[in-house]
Amino acid sequence: MPVASLAQTCSSRGTIYDSDRQGRSIFPGIGGASLRTAVGIDLGGTFIKGAVVDEEGTIVVKEEIPTHAERGPDDILRRMEELVRSLIERTGIAPAACAGVGVGIPGFIDTDAGVAVEVVNIGWKNVRVRDPLAQALGLPVHMENDANAAALGEAFAGAAKGCESALCITLGTGIGGGVILDGQVLRGASHMAGEIGHIVMYPDGAACNCGHRGCLETVASATGVVRLATERIERGEKTELQKANLTAADVFAAASRGDSVAQAVVAKAVEDLGRGLAIGANIVNPVIIVVGGGMARAGEALFRPLREAFGRYALGRVADVVTIVPATLGNDAGVVGASKLALFP
């Protein structure tokens, strides 16, 4: 039975995607040699994404379920456990043959204790994740901050694959970041390394969720772009942009159609992002900078001016050796990176 149809047969819910990686089966007993696999989980405010990923970083099956944050941690952990079981079942692998589970969590975590210390999006405080899940599943469970997991995913099987060092950012509502060194994510003393979204660019700037002002996130995220555009609309500047339901994509689209206000907003956000990335690059000196998240879909309309801005602020010898590229794993970066925690602990 071909891989895809096997997986489709097993499917009972959620999004499904299968890959047979050039015909080589990951299922022991079906086809040729098998690769080790692990489960990656990406806990988000709206969805919990899960995937079985092989040791080459290829997604075998994936699935997502609603988070239902309001039901509380026990319910979420129970359904996370079910999700893992379902994913493993769909691959036909004996659970014990799975290398383990990696979980990316959108908040502050304590990996020594296996605890999610604070997850604002879903209202968690000091939730034990690792041990309950490991005991229920009989598998090793690893945890990582979600931005770090996404960076690890791009390094494992995405745009930064094979790169000895990388600075990865996700441009979404906020700006997440992760630093990859020798294929490993830099965790730092409190799992906060790579938090480039909160470097203070403008000490007197707009208030940020983190409690400070003028963070990179306030000027160069999708939220920042919308805020800058809204300010100009409110000042009565002449633009096709409408204040209601405005998105960063609207602003990029208007800029591409020649709207001068939208162009000014994009130019300012990109200039700041270029300076922010240059700051990060002067400190990490990576070979690649990977930019993902919704805003990265603007493509060359973002990347061309971004590379120029970066060059205006990075040291020459830092800029000489680095390339700035779009992320390639999209929303899968988190599950792929999380799986790597279990595949190569």
Add this chain to the structure above:
Amino acid sequence: MPVASLAQTCSSRGTIYDSDRQGRSIFPGIGGASLRTAVGIDLGGTFIKGAVVDEEGTIVVKEEIPTHAERGPDDILRRMEELVRSLIERTGIAPAACAGVGVGIPGFIDTDAGVAVEVVNIGWKNVRVRDPLAQALGLPVHMENDANAAALGEAFAGAAKGCESALCITLGTGIGGGVILDGQVLRGASHMAGEIGHIVMYPDGAACNCGHRGCLETVASATGVVRLATERIERGEKTELQKANLTAADVFAAASRGDSVAQAVVAKAVEDLGRGLAIGANIVNPVIIVVGGGMARAGEALFRPLREAFGRYALGRVADVVTIVPATLGNDAGVVGASKLALFP
């Protein structure tokens, strides 16, 4: 013969310092057990410093000679070789028993090729350092950027000893920086990692030697402090500071005596330095920040407000786990760090 007098007998030039590390001799055959040693060299614009350092990071003997940059690379390399021979001779160790030589170089280096690519201070371009020195001495030779070597020194035997991660900066004419992870210096893709002195704080700020504007170095180095003070003197502000021969130490001294202009200059420089260190810490998330260089001698007049400023800009969970301390090795950090390259390659 006691260690100190042995070394004094061998002395023929330069500064001399000896340590017998609680009576344990490093000289084979003299006293008790011996420790492995290596030679660390710190090439500077004015002096070449050298030291024999043991595997615990203790300086056994040290010596410095003038650089005489005007005599060219061959002459400098020859005298560097003589310095190494002299240092080893003074310890009484057989040259072959020395683990090797580490050289810190104040410029851009290519460690793969063993070449000093560009050293502005002493006018070097593409000077082969490693192989000629290794062949002449019959010892392995390692190279590192001088700021990275200083950071490595503080991690090996100074303020960051035993710390799993550190951000080290040197506040002098410029601002040098180095990142330590797991006891190793982070080199980056082109040996530029840790260049926090050149993160652009003010895009429209003062011109920096690097070609950009408003780098941290332009506002928070000794040069930056003097520039800020001079601007205020020239504007006719009422102060005891004199424009001629003004130093950063003068500004700190005047500030401590209550001079309001000096106080404003110090406050501004420290605020910017705090923000710059917070930026670096948000990215690296270190357990310690070590501040060395001439300006660090201002002591708590610098460190108290610096810690406060840092707290205004660093993420809470980054600030919670980090301490900001003065460097402890002073001008020896470079030779100690360079020696570590050879002791633990």
